[in-house]
Amino acid sequence: MATIKDIARAVGVSPTTVSNVIHGNTGRVSMNTVRRINEAIKTMRYVPNMSARALVSSSSRIIGVINHLVPMESGGFFQDPFHGALLAGIETALHKRNYYLMVRTIRTIPELLSLLASWNLDGLILTGIFPHEFYQSLLEQPCPFLLIDSYIDNPKVLQVRLQDREGGYLATRHLLEAGHRDILFCSPKIFERGVVSERFEGYRAALDEFKVPVRAEYIYEREIGIPTATALGRELAKRGDFTAIFATADILAAGLISGLHDAGRRVPDEISIVGFDDLNIAQLTSPHLTTVHQDVVEKGMTAVDMLLSAMKGGTPPDIVTFPVSLMKRQSVARRSPS
């Protein structure tokens, strides 16, 4: 591999000059040498050694994307299409600005901090649910970071989120407007303050508006996953006291439909369902899933923009909240007058 020294020797100048040309500090270098150096760079296929750069500048141009892995859980990394889309957005944006992407799952805080120090990461994007201690630890160190889909009440923390409450509201209102009154709320565990609890607040708000009481027996918290979702669908099929479901994730909704079908229930004729996310699977279920739309790829790209801007000392908005909208498809029907 050709190094700066090689180029310098070939052209007959000093490494410093080559370095200057590479960085566009071409003001103090004669047009002629610039040309010759650039030529040599091309013909000798010079490529900067990022390790050396990182060492001397203590900045690596690497952004880490971190996923929290609960120790128990198996290899369930970004299995679901949601994380795929997010990563796609992040990679695209980073690539465009000449940054590199390191992907890692993390279990513990020390693990995270080592990663940071080891690689001189320039920035960090966290996706998924982390215990609060993580944010504390991150705040105590200099590397800028950004959370996707977290609800941390700290104006210093960069965050990209969604109108989760609005989404929950839209979904539920849509069901209410279709005449439904007995509407289940299906979600993963409701964390103290987070995406799910926000969506639940939206659910509650819509019910309130229609003077429908929130009933504890209508709330189902289950782990997300195809098997659990279909199982829940079959379980619910036995209940006859509800006509609609709001599921806070498309995978969940799709699984429910599948389970309900297995048990011989018809969607939406007997039971209406609204999902959340508008992943591509929403268009694969039959009936096609009415769901709350969000632009995941765009979310990833914005996250990068914000983080890089903060890294450059800019003051981007601390929190960007993405809009949601209701995608009406086929999984909701008017309640049949029973």
Added chain:
Amino acid sequence: MATIKDIARAVGVSPTTVSNVIHGNTGRVSMNTVRRINEAIKTMRYVPNMSARALVSSSSRIIGVINHLVPMESGGFFQDPFHGALLAGIETALHKRNYYLMVRTIRTIPELLSLLASWNLDGLILTGIFPHEFYQSLLEQPCPFLLIDSYIDNPKVLQVRLQDREGGYLATRHLLEAGHRDILFCSPKIFERGVVSERFEGYRAALDEFKVPVRAEYIYEREIGIPTATALGRELAKRGDFTAIFATADILAAGLISGLHDAGRRVPDEISIVGFDDLNIAQLTSPHLTTVHQDVVEKGMTAVDMLLSAMKGGTPPDIVTFPVSLMKRQSVARRSPS
């Protein structure tokens, strides 16, 4: 950040000794100093600077996972669950062996080579379809690499593949055994030699075995994607001259089912379908998709094992071919005697 020098100073030894202890070359160091050094490392939270290591050892412990992006295409990175699962497997395996994962999309060969040189990547895993020139260029450089799901006839090239032909055969035979004779083959573009062409060979072999001719009008090559798949489903619904479909990808199959349903056709009563991959969406369609199963996560992990083994000078098998099996679910029915 504490450096080796800091530790050395604190303990009162030389940097060399510290380095030796870190690397477990503890044979020539007194038990006592070892203990004191390790203590200092803990209390001072020493973490090795990977950039420095990479610089001096010209090896980074970074493995690149590369996706080819056709210039035209938009941000369609690892959107589909397939790549997600693959990445999950790769990350898990790398993490376990203390390697780091850099994810990047690549458009051109120079771009790939620069990436390699810039970071001193220790190894490369390529997923997706690359033009042949890519392999040529990679062979001419020292960094070991591995292809997932490619068919390159070069024993020097590490590859992880699937029994694609067998899969195509199993799927098609299953349909034939159910009495079907008019079986469509739906796939993305058939490349000269590749995953799809292999699956097609399996399709052909099964038909041959049952003395059923392969008919050109039964072959559909379309881009993979939800919209095109559902559109194709609607289009096919108009044809009355077939009773079964073998789709070489679950997303395709799911889209077809969806499109067929839209057009009022019933699966599997009127039309049977077999997919390929056994992604989780296979259990979300209704009817649940009969499909050719493969273990994508395991594939990713094995890819890492092979690559690392080759990096260490071992001679792993050049090609590992993963088995497939038929997952019988609900999308295939006996041909109704018409």
Added chain:
DNA sequence: TTGTAAGCGTTATCAG
């Protein structure tokens, strides 16, 4: 059993 010193490729400071 431990230490010295050189060097990896780059950048930054300062001097010519």
Added chain:
DNA sequence: CTGATAACGCTTACAA
């Protein structure tokens, strides 16, 4: 306009 020189943190002969 251009060039020495030191420094980033680490490893590795080689010395002691």
